[in-house]
Amino acid sequence: MPRSILVIDDDPGVLSVLTRFFQRKGWEVHQAGSGEDGLRRWESTRPDVVLLDLDLPGMSGLQVLDVLVSRGAAVIMLTGHAEVETAVDAMQAGAETFLTKPVDLAHVEVAAERAAEKQELRRTNELLSRQLGGAETAASLGTSARMVALARQVELLAGSADTTALLLGESGTGKSWVAQMIHSRSPRARSPFVEINCAGLSATFLDSELFGHEKGAFTDAREMKRGLFEVADRGTLFLDEIGDLAPELQPKLLRVLETRTFRRLGGTREMTVDVRLLAATNKDLTAEVRTGKFREDLFYRLSVFPLTIPPLRDRSREDVLELMHRFLRELGSRHPSSPGQLAPRATTALAEYAWPGNVRELRNVLERALVLASGAERIDLEHLPEPLRARGAPRANREDAEILSLAQVEQRHIERALYLLNGNRTAAAEKLGISRSTLHAKIAQYGLESAGR
DSSP, X not given: OOOEEEEEOSOHHHHXXXXXXXXXXXXXXXXXXXXXXXXXXXXXXXXXXXXXXXXXXSSOHHHHHHHHHHTTOOEEEEEOGGGHHHHHHHHHTTOSEEEESSOOHHHHHHHHHHHHHHHHHHHHHHHHXXXXXXXXXXXXXXXXXXXHHHHHHHHHHHHOTTOOEEXXXXXXXXXXXXXXXXXXTSTTTTSOEEEEEOTTOOHHHHHHHHHOBOTTSSTTOOSOBOOHHHHTTTSEEEEETGGGOOGGGHHHHHHHHHHSEEOOBTOOSOEEOOOEEEEEESSOHHHHHHTTSSOHHHHHHHTTEEEEXXXXXXXXXXXXXXXXHHHHHHHHTTOTTSOSOBOHHHHHHHHHBOOTTHHHHHHHHHHHHXXXXXXXXXXXXXXXXXXXXXXXXXXXXXXXXXXXXXXXXXXXXXXXXXXXXXXXXXXXXXXXTSOHHHHHXXXXXXXXTTTTO
């Protein structure tokens, strides 16, 4: 992708000279004749560098500088000879450098290149800080054989920087989280991860979001806008709910995947990008292809590496427990007065629930429980939603990650019986076909004194 620059100056002659110069050098150039217009243009184009005149009508150059620097822009000030002292103030306010008019175009080019390089380094450091701060390994997916196999696939996919992948699974299973993990562990990790949900968006709006538009492309297109393919250049673009992509956009997406080129809406210039595409859906795309709602060639192009994320009800007890404790660690920092431990009966209820809303529902339930349990010693049953505690709540028949010993099977069976019978030991002993004294001994042996209470 070419570098981009925004020139903010009220002198049409300066705008014309600088625009022609940078266009000849291969830059994408945007113009603004006032500070207010410059801020609007910056928001819609997010250029690599801004050339800003100090002496502007209306909003002053220093005022514009303050706003741009607060938003992370790299700004070079243009000043008259009599404004050098003010330009020094601009440097202290965050400008990269200042150049006096009439400007030497060679000096302008060098300054712009340096500012763009610094901006790229700054963005890289910010991305790395965010990724290192919340980095997840593929092993955090779970410990069962099924999830370990999935983790291995994620690692292989992450190592292949250009491979397109299609993430399959029910809503809420964590497809977006897996996509971010693939990106953060790939050679593209230093570049942007950009996400958009294709569901519920009109074809025109989504076309503009993905590919950008030129000024005047449609009624409300008052300015040029960069699309997400440009924003994600050298990084990863994640298209969630790809099954809802409008039919008229499917050929355009296929073309980008095959040629890495596209045109902005209303544009004639071919744009070239280096983007790794990840897509996700909870639909049966093969069925969508059969009914003609989804292009077969696009489906096969997206399915280079299909990856199925299983629903929570099909994951082992160990996988669910690990996920629960990971969420408690993550959410605990936001709720310092809440307990970080679960009572046994709360643990059992959470682990046995079928979670129709999948990972998203589990996280929401745990955050609610942390709020309700503020000041308590442990999160207990009363802190969980009533539908989850009800006798008729959907339960999962979970397979364990490993072959359990007979003692482990016995422990879990007794724990489950006590939970379902609300801690009634007489009824539990009867259902289990053992004496009450034997049940008491087993409860003591396995440390289940609080189970079912």
